[in-house]
């Protein structure tokens with residue numbers, strides 16, 4: 001699903017009005033009805049509702065929402081914040097219609113702000129995607145009062161004061177909602193960690209904007225939906241055999257970090273690899289053979305770290321279908337040498353995680369050895385080591401796109417809404433996963449998943465988008481079964497589902 005910017009959304013509204021065709025006021029009615037449908041599923045008619053409206057189209061939505069809720073027997077009070085000399089046409093139209101039912105209150109000075117109680121639900125329809133300057137004056141007074149209130153808050157489209165696709169400056173105020181109900185498409189701002197308090201839990205409601213415009217609109221930003229991920233998944237052929245699904249090699253683990261090897265290996269097997277070999281330092285041999293009997297083990301001659309040679313024969317590096325490396329390997333000088341050898345010998349896309357990324361950041365010559373279309377899976381700190389510190393989330397996104405384009409690799413920047421940056425500059429935000437996954441080892445699981453997909457012959461871009469989606473979904477399955485707080489990386493492995 002595409003993520004469009006504010007100007008594109010404005011054009012999309014216009015295009016829909018001209019080509020569906022539909023009157024602007026009807027489009028507003030449809031948006032408001034979609035909001036109300038969502039609202040009624042969440043809050044019953046005994047909920048006292050207080051709607052704060054600005055004078056633009058977001059305010060117009062608020063007035064239409066008020067009318068629709070009154071017609072559904074909710075007890076509604078409306079507060080119009082007079083922040084500008086002019087009101088939009090659709091605001092004016094809905095204002096006239098609402099006044100046939102109730103008299104709105106008007107807020108012009110701080111004393112006009114009502115008291116908000118815990119049982120109230122506030123609907124924030126002061127400013128939407130049309131904001132063009134920081135919130136100040138009476139709007140600021142109202143926003144700050146809403147934020148201080150004990151009431152629950154639902155933002156219409158986007159919290160008042162939050163920019164949809166550019167950074168808010170430090171000190172700027174915006175509504176801090178419990179929920180955001182956004183129209184038609186996700187906005188970039190909803191996906192960025194620095195905006196969490198201005199978003200709350202967000203939901204998307206369909207308002208029937210024109211698909212032809214969306215299909216043609218250029219954008220680097222996408223949001224991976226369930227349906228899109230499912231389309232990437234390949235079915236198994238009746239006459240397939242283990243050779244059909246590739247032979248993966250994982251280079252993982254060191255003394256004290258053999259768990260990383262076990263987790264990556266188990267995840268790789270649970271993601272459909274045909275054969276798996278795991279190379280671990282010698283001390284990990286028994287651990288691995290016991291914990292993961294399905295995998296073959298290649299013990300390194302070195303007791304504690306990976307160095308390359310093994311007493312057990314196996315295919316040459318270049319003969320494996322896919323390679324995943326990094327989880328738990330540490331940063332020993334012998335391991336750096338081995339890493340250099342591996343990256344030279346295996347010049348096809350590989351999965352690179354954790355300490356392998358830290359080593360690349362410390363030994364810049366390794367950066368030049370990155371095979372094209374490799375999948376790098378840094379968490380934000382690892383990404384900062386590879387690049388530089390950023391000013392804000394938008395700056396970070398630009399660094400991410402720039403890195404993926406310059407190095408011609410796929411960068412999976414992990415976190416909530418993991419961002420998968422492609423060599424062509426696109427960024428695909430993931431839609432699955434939950435904070436229960438913020439626990440040691442879940443990243444190692446992702447390395448195993450991605451390596452398995454590469455081994456099965458998935459194109460690296462599809463492997464990255466699908467693997468990240470499936471990994472988050474596994475976390476969601478695990479969280480449903482045992483809750484977020486007690487969730488462990490092993491539960492994520494067990495949560496992997498591919499059909």
Ligand SMILES: NC(=O)C1=CN([C@@H]2O[C@H](COP(=O)(O)OP(=O)(O)OC[C@H]3O[C@@H](n4cnc5c(N)ncnc54)[C@H](O)[C@@H]3O)[C@@H](O)[C@H]2O)[C@@H](O)CC1
Pocket residue numbers: 010013014024027028031054055056057058059061083084088126127128129130131132133134135136139156157158183
């Ligand atoms: N046809 C459409 O355009 C539709 C628009 N919709 C709603 O319309 C919203 C966008 O409406 P608008 O473009 O009218 O803009 P807003 O309602 O977001 O803002 C209203 C106006 O306030 C002024 N303003 C900007 N920043 C301000 C600030 N910091 N303090 C005070 N005033 C400020 C500007 O003149 C702006 O145009 C969307 O978020 C959505 O809720 C929906 O009704 C769906 C259809």
Ligand SMILES: Nc1ncnc2c1ncn2[C@@H]1O[C@H](COP(=O)(O)OP(=O)(O)O)[C@@H](O)[C@H]1O
Pocket residue numbers: 354378379414415416417418432433434435436437438439440441442443444445446471
């Ligand atoms: N709040 C969150 N919401 C969704 N996913 C998360 C969240 N926190 C962490 N994750 C996921 O968990 C994994 C953590 O990886 P990482 O930081 O490398 O952990 P480790 O190195 O311990 O394995 C990533 O895939 C990340 O996207």
Ligand SMILES: [K+]
Pocket residue numbers: 058124125126127128155156157158159160
């Ligand atoms: K709003």
